[in-house]
Amino acid sequence: xxxxxxxxxxxxxxxxxxxxxxQVKLGFYGPPNAGKTSxxxxxxxxxxxxxLGTVSKIPHETRNVQxxxxxxxxxxxxxxxxxxxxxxxxxxxxxxxxxxxxGMNKKDSQSRAKEATQGIIESIxxxxxxxxxxxxxxxxxxxxxxxxxTIIGNLAARDIPILIVxxxxxxxxxxxxxxxxxxxxxxxVGISAKSGEGMExxxxxxxxxxxxxx
Amino acid sequence: xxxxDSKNNRDVTIHFMPYSEISRDDSLxxxxxxxxxxxxxxxxxxxxxxxxxxxxxxxxxxMTLIGNIKGFQGVEISTLSGDTDQSLFNxxxxxxxxxxxxxxxxxxxxxxxSFIKEIKRDPKKIELLLKRK
Numbered sequence: 001x002x003x004x005x006x007x008x009x010x011x012x013x014x015x016x017x018x019x020x021x022x023q024v025k026l027g028f029y030g031p032p033n034a035g036k037t038s039x040x041x042x043x044x045x046x047x048x049x050x051x052l053g054t055v056s057k058i059p060h061e062t063r064n065v066q067x068x069x070x071x072x073x074x075x076x077x078x079x080x081x082x083x084x085x086x087x088x089x090x091x092x093x094x095x096x097x098x099x100x101x102x103g104m105n106k107k108d109s110q111s112r113a114k115e116a117t118q119g120i121i122e123s124i125x126x127x128x129x130x131x132x133x134x135x136x137x138x139x140x141x142x143x144x145x146x147x148x149x150t151i152i153g154n155l156a157a158r159d160i161p162i163l164i165v166x167x168x169x170x171x172x173x174x175x176x177x178x179x180x181x182x183x184x185x186x187x188x189v190g191i192s193a194k195s196g197e198g199m200e201x202x203x204x205x206x207x208x209x210x211x212x213x214x
Numbered sequence: 215x216x217x218x219d220s221k222n223n224r225d226v227t228i229h230f231m232p233y234s235e236i237s238r239d240d241s242l243x244x245x246x247x248x249x250x251x252x253x254x255x256x257x258x259x260x261x262x263x264x265x266x267x268x269x270x271x272x273x274x275x276x277m278t279l280i281g282n283i284k285g286f287q288g289v290e291i292s293t294l295s296g297d298t299d300q301s302l303f304n305x306x307x308x309x310x311x312x313x314x315x316x317x318x319x320x321x322x323x324x325x326x327x328s329f330i331k332e333i334k335r336d337p338k339k340i341e342l343l344l345k346r347k
Binding site for chain 1: 265266269270273274277278280281288289290291292293327328333334335336337
């Protein structure tokens with residue numbers, strides 16, 4: 001137990017030491033179909049003029065970790081630079097038959113399911129390497145899912161700063177309040193990656209988040 | 215295996231696991247125990263909770279099994295914690311209790327996703343919806 005705690009302290013010390021010299025790694029985490037890639041695309045479009053990845057209504061569209069090595073944002077005379085890392089959605093179950101409901105054939109569905117399981121494992125492995133994390137949640141869904149609690153619990157245990165994004169606020173069923181009451185210890189910002197609503201507040205919070213990571 | 219045995223294999227069992235059953239285990243042994251029971255089609259009601267890193271380890275382990283074990287789709291998991299009262303006094307009291315007796319002030323439900331349709335959770339209750347066979 002003591003050795004484990006010492007190891008963790010050493011890891012945190014060295015990661016902080018190197019972090020101050022390098023670029024901040026900003027990860028996008030959350031359950032499937034919450035809009036992580038849509039938000040990453042919105043940021044990349046706003047500041048680089050290009051997309052990061054493809055989006056789809058079919059869950060687990062992102063099945064590999066995707067990067068943008070250098071994103072530079074500017075706001076009110078301030079500049080911020082970070083490496084953007086978009087991760088596959090984390091889930092506790094995958095049923096290939098769910099993909100068939102979207103019109104995919106059995107073989108493709110099975111292959112997508114296999115890739116999705118590997119993507120989830122990859123996402124979890126990357127948790128250790130993040131300097132700060134944006135948790136993207138679908139504000140029309142119940143936030144009390146164990147996946148959300150598990151991701152946030154892991155980041156808190158690693159002392160990694162978190163910003164929670166309540167996405168899809170353009171939809172009627174959306175409720176930022178539900179997410180705020182589920183995670184009262186964290187800052188929650190409401191946005192729509194699709195319409196761009198709330199992005200100004202989001203960028204303000206990103207400056208604060210990255211500052212906490214430095 | 216007889217036809218009857220095979221049918222019984224599709225039955226689901228509720229397994230109550232007191233915290234004492236895992237309190238002395240290391241993380242790997244805990245995960246192995248839980249995965250073993252889930253593969254026997256058991257829905258585990260665990261007194262207490264897993265550590266966040268154990269939950270991710272459980273997800274990683276079960277992800278490697280999907281596609282390799284016929285019909286296995288992963289797990290459903292939900293924890294109902296006793297620390298919903300966020301007042302400072304209760305937080306301190308809860309943390310002291312956790313250090314002394316472990317994470318017993320919670321209930322965790324873990325089961326095979328192929329049997330569980332959904333676990334609905336709000337801050338004060340968990341509802342388990344099973345699939346119709």
